[in-house]
Amino acid sequence: MKLEEKAIAEFQRIYKKEYGKELPYEEAEKQAYHLIRFAELMVDMYMTDENRKDRLKTEPKGFPLDGVGYTCPICGQNTREGEAWFDKYGIKCLTCKKGIDRKEIPASMAKFTDKWYSKYDMESRFGLKTPTLRKWVRNGILKSRCITNDGKGVHAEIFLIKDDKGFLPPKELTESQTVQEEKDGQTWIRSEPCYRFVDPYKRLEGYEIMNYLNFVKADE
Numbered sequence: 001m002k003l004e005e006k007a008i009a010e011f012q013r014i015y016k017k018e019y020g021k022e023l024p025y026e027e028a029e030k031q032a033y034h035l036i037r038f039a040e041l042m043v044d045m046y047m048t049d050e051n052r053k054d055r056l057k058t059e060p061k062g063f064p065l066d067g068v069g070y071t072c073p074i075c076g077q078n079t080r081e082g083e084a085w086f087d088k089y090g091i092k093c094l095t096c097k098k099g100i101d102r103k104e105i106p107a108s109m110a111k112f113t114d115k116w117y118s119k120y121d122m123e124s125r126f127g128l129k130t131p132t133l134r135k136w137v138r139n140g141i142l143k144s145r146c147i148t149n150d151g152k153g154v155h156a157e158i159f160l161i162k163d164d165k166g167f168l169p170p171k172e173l174t175e176s177q178t179v180q181e182e183k184d185g186q187t188w189i190r191s192e193p194c195y196r197f198v199d200p201y202k203r204l205e206g207y208e209i210m211n212y213l214n215f216v217k218a219d220e
């Protein structure tokens with residue numbers, strides 16, 4: 001797409017007004033182009049979303065989506081062709097959708113991902129690995145819900161905060177943080193668990209899970 005000179009001049013004018021300095025023509029052309037691409041993408045996403053919502057009026061139970069590579073918010077897997085489903089709670093994979101139909105987990109969990117912890121969350125936020133989780137579930141310390149593969153085995157296991165009330169803290173208290181690091185002359189951004197930044201015993205005080213965890217200070 002070629003931008004009109006007038007549009008680029010306008011972009012330069014706005015830039016000068018905002019930042020108080022001149023933006024060279026070529027740079028302005030580049031930036032304006034990226035901005036338009038970004039806006040187009042946003043409009044595209046918005047239209048796709050609106051079209052899907054529209055379709056729900058005639059297909060209230062939802063419908064399959066074309067294409068591949070949607071990430072299922074429940075099991076975290078990327079979908080292959082014919083494996084994505086859309087309904088009023090958003091996208092999910094077909095296996096999770098069938099599990100929801102069998103009432104293995106509430107349908108709304110696909111949308112409200114802050115209402116539950118995945119196994120990955122349990123490991124990244126509390127350092128809990130599968131054998132420990134399995135033991136806790138077996139001993140009734142923790143309750144989990146499983147989405148099966150058409151009734152057999154486990155496709156995904158999640159921990160609903162309302163099932164483990166008083167045991168699991170709200171997710172916003174355990175959110176990881178991004179840290180910036182300079183290494184080899186480059187800036188790296190990585191995510192660090194919250195217990196590296198705050199005292200988990202203070203922040204998560206009163207939540208029963210703390211009786212079972214043993215945090216050690218980073219420098220110990």
Ligand SMILES: [Zn+2]
Pocket residue numbers: 072073074075076077092093094095096097
């Ligand atoms: Zn899934």
